[in-house]
Amino acid sequence: MKALVIEEFGGPEVIRLAELADPEPDAGEVRVKVSAVVVARTKDIATRAGRPPFAGQVRSFPHVLGTEHAGEVDAVGPDADPALIGRRVAVSAVLACGTCRACRMRREEACSSFGLIGVHRSGSYAQLCVVPESGISLLPDDVSFPQAAALAGNGPVARAQLDAGGVGPGSTVMVIGAAGALGATAAALAAHRGAQVIGVDRLALKPGCLDGLPLAAAVDGDADDLTGAVRDVTGEWGVDCVIDNLGIAAVWHKYRDSLADMGRIVVSGAISHDPLPIQLLPFYLRSQSLIGVRTGNRTQIAALWRDVAAGFRIPEAFVDAMPWETAGDAHRAVEAGISRGQAVLEVPPARPKKSDILHIVDYRPR
Helix, strand or coil, rough: EEEEEEECCCCCCHEEEECCCCCCCCCCEEEEEEEEEECCCHHHHHHHCCCCCCHHHHHCCCCCCCEEEEEEEEECCCCCCHHHHCEEECCCCCEECCCCCHHHHHCCHHCCCEEEEECCCCCEEEEEEEEEEEEEEEEECCHHHHHHHHHHHHHHHHHHHHHHCCCCCCCEEEEEEEEEEHHHHHHHHHHHCCCCCEEEECCCCCCCCCCCCCEEEEEEECCHHHHHHHHHHCCCEEEEEEEEEECCHHHHHHHHEEEEEEEECCCCCCCCCCCCCCCCCCHHHHEEEEEECCCCCCCHHHHHHHHHHHHCCCCCEEEEEEEHHHHHHHHHHHCCCCCCCEEEECCCCCCCCCHHHHHHCCCCCC
């Protein structure tokens, strides 16, 4: 098979095309013929660059990146269901032990030996990827592979965030960085639940970046009076939930006062590692909460695909599918913050025709 590998940490230029032995599924595993794989800011890009939180957990080189993906099962190992062969699936990257206290509570995201496909084992920037049978979800026929990969990459954690934030019909949620991969998914899923959604992003710098999302209002995160702009939409009550995956101190200061009594701020990741100045007094005086969500667990993954069966989709303008030859460019765009929605690499079929081999054998990222 062909795979995109890194042989050292570094810039996007370290991504190389290689030919590797076809992986074989072990007990309880299946092999997926990959058609589409997400480009993840933390799990792929930070790891490729040698940055925390996962780079130190890469065990050897060459290493194949690639976490959530979608494709077709083409082989199964012992104890896996042979009826899965030929089925279209989406794959969660989460690897959980299944036996620790968190796993017994069905909180696999807090597993004591938490791992990820593409970090702790070979990933899906490849034509074939071996994964646990427990990590696959069957796809409806009308869901494309790029859409499925984007849903697998962001849907479960977006659902976990909205659950933690108590977001449902009649509530108001503000999504910081709503043009991003996770932000767009959370905003669209919140609207699917019947919530009023306010999207926040750098509208002056990126005109039209929120077009296509089902928003009640779009607000410029660079505005001096962000709280005032939000209260123009919500009235004096404010927002019931803020989804903040950026963790930027200047933006925190701008929106903090817009959170309603009993409101919840939910965070999953932070592109800034700078500390936030948090005053605890308002949290208890106004019955507010600050909640961290690591990722989705098996329960939320299953619920996400029920949402999909009920019609939920990420707006197509926020699923940016591109050939895997452009992986380096995709990494650059996501790292620079100029991408919109979820970048997805489309993987060419395994064992391609001779003409296809000649086309990609001299690949080097630009």
